[in-house]
Amino acid sequence: MVRRRPTMRDVAREAGVSQSLVSIVFRDAPGAGEQTRERVLEVARRLGYVRDESARSLRSTRPLSIGVCFRLGRPFHDAVLEGLYRAVAGTPYRLVLSAVSGSRAEEAALDDLEACRCGALLVIGSLLEESELSVRARRIPLVSVARRCDSAEIDWVVSDDEGGMDRAVAHLQGLGHESVTYLSCPGASGGENRERAFRKVAQRLGLVGGAQVRVGGESEEEGVRIAEEMVAAGNVPSAIIASNDSLALGVLGGLLRHGVGVPERVSVIGMDDLKALHRPRVKVTSLCQDTSRLADLAIGRALRRLSPAEGRGTRPRGTILPMSLEVRDTTGPATLGKRPGGA
Amino acid sequence: MVRRRPTMRDVAREAGVSQSLVSIVFRDAPGAGEQTRERVLEVARRLGYVRDESARSLRSTRPLSIGVCFRLGRPFHDAVLEGLYRAVAGTPYRLVLSAVSGSRAEEAALDDLEACRCGALLVIGSLLEESELSVRARRIPLVSVARRCDSAEIDWVVSDDEGGMDRAVAHLQGLGHESVTYLSCPGASGGENRERAFRKVAQRLGLVGGAQVRVGGESEEEGVRIAEEMVAAGNVPSAIIASNDSLALGVLGGLLRHGVGVPERVSVIGMDDLKALHRPRVKVTSLCQDTSRLADLAIGRALRRLSPAEGRGTRPRGTILPMSLEVRDTTGPATLGKRPGGA
Incomplete structure (x- = not known):
């Protein structure tokens, strides 16, 4: 019943190379050409080779785990995780996940990953003070995903909120909208950044008088409430950009329930939570982060830190990816001819 | 800037015991009374004591990680994870997570956990053949959460689908519903079990002629489609039990869109995905699994396997928890006076 697990010898035979070359590839040591390297990793993946860490970790001092700190119940985090698994496949590294939730602080999640001897940490949408991240980054290479960092210790990969916002506002202007209300999300990772981006873009694109910022939130319920307040006050804007898609869905639902047509009367744009958009018959216009590329780059950064050649000393890299x-x-x-709100 | 991390000495001082007693508690070795044990763990948690695994794992042969295999994007899995973190807090163990997703097989997720030297595995809603789980359980203690196992190697904790179904059908009968359509979910973990439970309960409660089973699915989209087919065929039942809440939400949305009142014309009951129910203004009647107790028991099983006293040899335990x-x-x-469907 027990299937025999493929060994390093099986990988070597199948790839047509020596066992020591396979070992070199797995240890990421110098001595293997790029093509050989890729062939070995491809064969290892195909055969389902699993390193026996219980023996290996005692021999090697180099950890093979990359720790990932994410938040439970967030479609954006789930999408990044999918991308990270794809990006790490075929490398000698594996991911170890630790979750943040309502009842579990980010610090505790990161402590667990450090205690696990992870070689590097990836932190998705961190809400910690940057100084706290820096302290950790001095102990262990740390890549911040979807949250920009200015410290000299932290690599980061984020999406270009300002460029995205530019696109969203220009799209609305192209449709003839002269006023746009932005619904913020103060508590969210990157919330301030997005609000600042909206203000800058509104100014740059000459929307000054017609640009409003209103405190939003993170949930559909908050979106519904805001839409109903707008309707009740007879103050429904002609276009709304919500700082996240849950909020956008709530606004949409709230407006439709009160007979305010979308997009006939109001245009609504969301941001981010790709999967939250998969609601039957509701296809929200949205600014999307490229979760695959964010993930690829994040893994690339971590691998660079873990490589004996480049290692830790180099300056951290930050990358800003376009949003579509x-x-x-x-x-x-x-x-x-604008009708009064609620009509 | 670097906060000093609390040491074992700090824990000992704060708990008023010797360092060796603290060490005994953390190693789960004999020699500490239950009260002392609890005090030490409480203090360790309060101080935020983190074991330095990089040193420790070289000394100890006993791993301190419990691996958890879960599925991305499933509110039920997220809820169980929350419970697991709460249950493991204050024990010397930490959780290491590995995710299953559309692009990542359960086998790969489990391989990673084994390679991490986890002391035990918790698998939420496994879709593997039981024989595959057994093979792993012979190598490493394995607790199956939300999926019953009959092999002699696997501990399991599940919810009582049959008792829950009984409650749901009796509730509908009490409201005067004589016919109930059950929407199944063939691909899901436990899907067959739930369908079987519905058939048994329908027979036991004398619903034989009025019990229908129809193939459902896992998504809201499928729920919408089924509702629309029912409406188009003029064949809308008076009560529907959907095997999961996404499906129930879709059915609800599909019916309402066609003017079929819920609950005026049709009653709808969902199952499981607690958080999927948090949609503004939609509060679906649902059979709920007690994710906290599932999690507590699962951790309890794993700790029992990991304890030097009881260890591995004992017979596995299965527990069936009530659903509310x-x-x-x-x-x-x-x-x-039933109106034709779609009216």
């Missing part, structure tokens, strides 16, 4: 505006069903031409 | 029926807004009295 996915135009779907919730944005359309501005109504010229 | 949370009656909310989507169930109501059966309409006596």
